Amino acid sequence: MRLVLTALALCLLPWTAARAADFHAAMIGNSMLNMGIDFGAFSSAINREVEVKLAGGAGSLWKCCTLWYVSKGSNRPKFVIIEVRSTELTDPLYRNTYGRDAIGSDLDLHAIVAAVESNPPPEVTGNHDFPAAVNQCYLPSMIQAARNGGVDLIIARHKAPSYGIDENSPHDAWWDAVMKYREDLTSYCQSNGVFFLDYQFAPQIKFAEHYLGPGDDHLNAAGKQIWTSLLSADVNAILAGRRGANECTSFLRVPADWEWQHGLSARDGLDEIGDTDGDGSSNYAEYVADTDPVDPKSVLAFAAGVLESGRLKLTWRGGTASVQHLEARTVVNGSPGSWESLRVYTPPTPAVNSFLEDGDSVPRRFYRLRAERP
Numbered sequence: 001m002r003l004v005l006t007a008l009a010l011c012l013l014p015w016t017a018a019r020a021a022d023f024h025a026a027m028i029g030n031s032m033l034n035m036g037i038d039f040g041a042f043s044s045a046i047n048r049e050v051e052v053k054l055a056g057g058a059g060s061l062w063k064c065c066t067l068w069y070v071s072k073g074s075n076r077p078k079f080v081i082i083e084v085r086s087t088e089l090t091d092p093l094y095r096n097t098y099g100r101d102a103i104g105s106d107l108d109l110h111a112i113v114a115a116v117e118s119n120p121p122p123e124v125t126g127n128h129d130f131p132a133a134v135n136q137c138y139l140p141s142m143i144q145a146a147r148n149g150g151v152d153l154i155i156a157r158h159k160a161p162s163y164g165i166d167e168n169s170p171h172d173a174w175w176d177a178v179m180k181y182r183e184d185l186t187s188y189c190q191s192n193g194v195f196f197l198d199y200q201f202a203p204q205i206k207f208a209e210h211y212l213g214p215g216d217d218h219l220n221a222a223g224k225q226i227w228t229s230l231l232s233a234d235v236n237a238i239l240a241g242r243r244g245a246n247e248c249t250s251f252l253r254v255p256a257d258w259e260w261q262h263g264l265s266a267r268d269g270l271d272e273i274g275d276t277d278g279d280g281s282s283n284y285a286e287y288v289a290d291t292d293p294v295d296p297k298s299v300l301a302f303a304a305g306v307l308e309s310g311r312l313k314l315t316w317r318g319g320t321a322s323v324q325h326l327e328a329r330t331v332v333n334g335s336p337g338s339w340e341s342l343r344v345y346t347p348p349t350p351a352v353n354s355f356l357e358d359g360d361s362v363p364r365r366f367y368r369l370r371a372e373r374p
C-alpha cells in the first residue's frame with residue numbers, strides 16, 4: 001500500500017514544485033486522485049496556485065494521523081478534502097489495523113487514538129451503528145487536526161456507496177445502512193462547519209457514462225472533469241462569500257426506495273432532473289407530488305375548469321401522499337409572494353381532486369397547484 005501511495009505522490013511532484021502555492025490542498029484519501037479532481041484544472045478554475053501536500057490515505061486512522069502531522073507542519077494545508085468511507089468508520093479491521101504505523105510519536109495524537117479506541121463503535125455486521133461511528137471515530141479528530149493547522153476550508157466527501165450494488169435489484173439492509181450513514185455524515189458536516197460533497201450523485205454524472213466500469217466506483221476522465229468543475233464552482237462560491245463553508249452540496253433528494261420502486265436508478269442523480277415519462281414533470285417533482293414518474297397520465301395538473309351554477313369548479317389529478325396547496329392571485333406579475341392560499345389538502349388526498357369557488361362574486365384570477373412532501 002505504501003508503495004502505491006508513494007508512487008501517487010511522486011506523480012504529482014513535477015506539477016506542484018514549480019513555485020510556492022497560496023492554496024494548499026490536503027487530499028485525504030488516494031481515491032481522490034483516481035476519482036474526482038484534476039488539480040491543474042482546479043487550480044486554474046479557482047485562480048490560485050494549488051499545492052498538493054498529501055496524496056494518499058488508507059483507512060480512517062491513517063488519514064487522521066497523516067492529516068494531523070501535515071497540519072502541524074510549517075507548510076500546513078489551507079484546504080482539506082477528507083474522504084470518508086462508512087466501512088472505514090465502522091469496520092474494526094480498517095479502523096484499527098490499517099494506518100497503525102502512522103500514529104508516530106506525537107503524544108496528543110496518541111491521546112486521540114486512545115480515546116477513540118477506548119470507546120469504539122459497535123461491530124457493524126448486521127448492525128451498522130452509523131451515528132455512533134460518526135461521532136466516535138476519527139472524523140472529528142481529523143477535522144480538529146485540520147483546524148489546529150489553520151485550515152480555512154474543510155471538505156468532506158463520502159465515497160460513492162456503490163460497492164456491490166446492483167442498481168436494478170432491490171436494496172438491502174446494507175444499502176439502507178450506507179444511506180443512513182450518509183445522512184448522518186451530511187448532518188455532522190453541516191453542524192461542524194464542513195463542506196460536504198455529494199458530486200457522485202450530481203445530475204451531470206451518469207453512472208453508465210462516467211464511471212470506469214461495472215464494479216468500479218472510480219470516475220473516468222470525463223467524469224473527473226465534471227467532478228472538478230463542480231468542486232471548482234463550489235470553492236469559488238465559498239471564496240467569494242456566496243456560499244457558506246458549512247453548506248452541503250447534495251444531489252440525493254429522492255429516497256432510493258422510491259427510485260427502485262419505479263425502476264429508476266438510485267445511484268444516478270440524473271434521474272431526479274430527468275422526465276422519464278415525458279409528462280413535463282421531472283422525476284423529482286413527481287416524487288414531491290407522489291405521482292408515477294414512468295406513467296405520463298400520472299402527473300400533478302389541472303384536468304378541468306367548468307362552471308357549476310355560475311361557480312367555477314376546478315378539477316385536478318395528482319398523488320395521494322403529498323400535501324396539495326391550491327393558490328390564487330389576481331395578477332401574474334412575477335412577484336413571488338402574492339399567491340394567496342385557498343385550500344390546503346393533507347394526505348391522503350384523492351387521486352382526482354376538486355375545488356368549487358365559494359360564491360358568485362369571486363374576481364377573475366389565476367390558480368396554481370403546489371405539492372409538498374409531508
Ligand SMILES: [Ca+2]
Nearest residue numbers: 275277279281
Ligand atoms: Ca415525468
Ligand SMILES: [Ca+2]
Nearest residue numbers: 292293295298
Ligand atoms: Ca408521471
